[in-house]
Amino acid sequence: MACAPSARPFIALAAVPARRGLASVAAAAAPVTSATSNHKVVLVGAGTAGLSIGHQLLRSGKFAQDDIAIVDPATWHHYQPGWTLVGGGLKNKEELQSRLDEMIDPNIKFYNDSVGKFAPEQNVVTLGNGDKISYEQLVVVPGVHIDYSSIRGLPEALADRNSLVSTIYSYDHCDKVFRTIEALQKGTAIFTQPAGVIKCAGAPQKIMWLALDHWKQTGVYDPTNPSASPVKVAFATGLPVMFGVPKYSAKLDALRQERGVEGLFERDLVSIDNGNTATFARPNGQEKVTRKFDFLHAVPKMGPHAFVKSSPLANAAGYVDVDDATTRHKKYANIWSAGDASSLPTSKTAAAITAEAPVLVGNLLNAMEGKAPQEQYDGYTSCPLLTEYGKVMLAEFKYGGVPKETFNDWFGIDQAEPRRAFYHLKKDFFPWVYRNNMVKGTWGGPKGWLN
Numbered sequence: 285m286a287c288a289p290s291a292r293p294f295i296a297l298a299a300v301p302a303r304r305g306l307a308s309v310a311a312a313a314a315p316v317t318s319a320t321s322n323h324k325v326v327l328v329g330a331g332t333a334g335l336s337i338g339h340q341l342l343r344s345g346k347f348a349q350d351d352i353a354i355v356d357p358a359t360w361h362h363y364q365p366g367w368t369l370v371g372g373g374l375k376n377k378e379e380l381q382s383r384l385d386e387m388i389d390p391n392i393k394f395y396n397d398s399v400g401k402f403a404p405e406q407n408v409v410t411l412g413n414g415d416k417i418s419y420e421q422l423v424v425v426p427g428v429h430i431d432y433s434s435i436r437g438l439p440e441a442l443a444d445r446n447s448l449v450s451t452i453y454s455y456d457h458c459d460k461v462f463r464t465i466e467a468l469q470k471g472t473a474i475f476t477q478p479a480g481v482i483k484c485a486g487a488p489q490k491i492m493w494l495a496l497d498h499w500k501q502t503g504v505y506d507p508t509n510p511s512a513s514p515v516k517v518a519f520a521t522g523l524p525v526m527f528g529v530p531k532y533s534a535k536l537d538a539l540r541q542e543r544g545v546e547g548l549f550e551r552d553l554v555s556i557d558n559g560n561t562a563t564f565a566r567p568n569g570q571e572k573v574t575r576k577f578d579f580l581h582a583v584p585k586m587g588p589h590a591f592v593k594s595s596p597l598a599n600a601a602g603y604v605d606v607d608d609a610t611t612r613h614k615k616y617a618n619i620w621s622a623g624d625a626s627s628l629p630t631s632k633t634a635a636a637i638t639a640e641a642p643v644l645v646g647n648l649l650n651a652m653e654g655k656a657p658q659e660q661y662d663g664y665t666s667c668p669l670l671t672e673y674g675k676v677m678l679a680e681f682k683y684g685g686v687p688k689e690t691f692n693d694w695f696g697i698d699q700a701e702p703r704r705a706f707y708h709l710k711k712d713f714f715p716w717v718y719r720n721n722m723v724k725g726t727w728g729g730p731k732g733w734l735n
């Protein structure tokens with residue numbers, strides 16, 4: 285991080301001659317007949333990936349007004365990494381949202397609509413309203429779908445203001461989390477994590493560590509004597525371990541044991557009944573188990589959006605099937621993906637997008653000039669894991685779960701050790717740099733500010 289952030293909101297665009305003749309082979313092969321509008325680049329999704337990539341493309345200076353288009357049905361954009369902080373009573377959810385139309389540079393054409401269908405052979409995307417738009421290059425970054433109905437009884441329990449059940453994974457309910465934490469005086473608190481892929485795989489336990497700390501401070505939980513405490517805490521995860529990366533998992537399991545948290549491994553929440561009973565599936569056809577609770581933090585299953593999963597762009601699991609290193613589609617050379625919707629085999633986080641976006645942008649710009657991809661993504665991702673109020677373990681790793689620690693490289697600091705400085709990165713710096721730089725295309729994560 286070498287320099288101060290740029291105060292300029294957006295670059296002035298030099299008008300450049302259109303170079304439609306330099307489209308990729310796939311783009312040139314199939315003329316469009318019924319499309320109503322044409323763009324050089326169409327982005328599907330205006331979340332963290334769509335805004336970062338769209339604005340980085342724009343800042344290259346190679347695009348004129350409306351050469352780039354972005355499609356998203358949302359009215360609001362949310363800083364989702366902040367929802368854990370809302371759950372912990374550290375931020376208001378309202379301060380983490382912005383109107384999406386105000387976040388998109390006016391030089392980019394914004395279609396405030398959903399996507400109905402991809403037609404990659406024709407280079408056409410059909411919008412929810414039936415309009416067609418054509419592209420030379422397509423960037424598919426709509427994120428993942430949260431399936432609340434994956435847990436029977438969850439939607440009803442979340443909607444009931446007086447229930448014991450909450451989740452930090454939605455804007456509507458992330459503030460209910462802190463209310464339920466504050467309300468608990470005694471009984472069993474269960475925090476769940478599903479089997480399967482979710483975004484921000486550390487969040488299900490971040491909120492547990494904050495809640496535990498809160499109960500410690502209010503005197504209802506004594507980690508040195510949990511069996512005599514009014515509150516008991518359990519972590520019920522579909523996975524066999526605390527975290528997917530061995531280095532951090534070992535430290536987190538040590539914390540779990542030190543703090544008297546019961547580990548319910550390979551227990552995948554499938555049902556909530558009678559307002560106070562959780563049922564968990566077990567692997568290999570073993571019998572389901574149930575537990576009574578007085579507090580439940582539930583994390584639903586997640587997966588690809590139906591319009592991606594059912595499209596020719598998807599792999600067998602339903603994610604956009606791109607090359608792990610270049611982010612280019614394995615079959616369609618003018619299609620790209622990053623972020624949660626992509627098949628990139630790394631942990632789904634905003635931090636990952638700081639490293640994926642410049643690779644995708646560099647390779648896409650090269651493709652527009654008929655050149656081969658030059659940039660390679662190494663799988664970098666990060667999980668700033670709150671372990672208590674005032675401390676964060678800054679897990680950073682690449683493909684294969686191999687640690688790639690920014691501050692270890694610079695200062696020899698072991699990032700498995702929770703630290704106060706990392707807490708301020710998570711709580712204050714990341715939200716700030718996200719809003720002021722990342723979504724405007726000027727933040728490269730561990731690489732610092734981009735031009």
Ligand code: UQ1
Pocket residue numbers: 365634635638666667668690714715717718722728729730
């Ligand atoms: C990051 O850049 C970022 O985006 C603003 C985050 O927020 C969601 C992160 O959690 C992380 C870890 C990074 C990476 C940056 C540094 C300096 C480690």
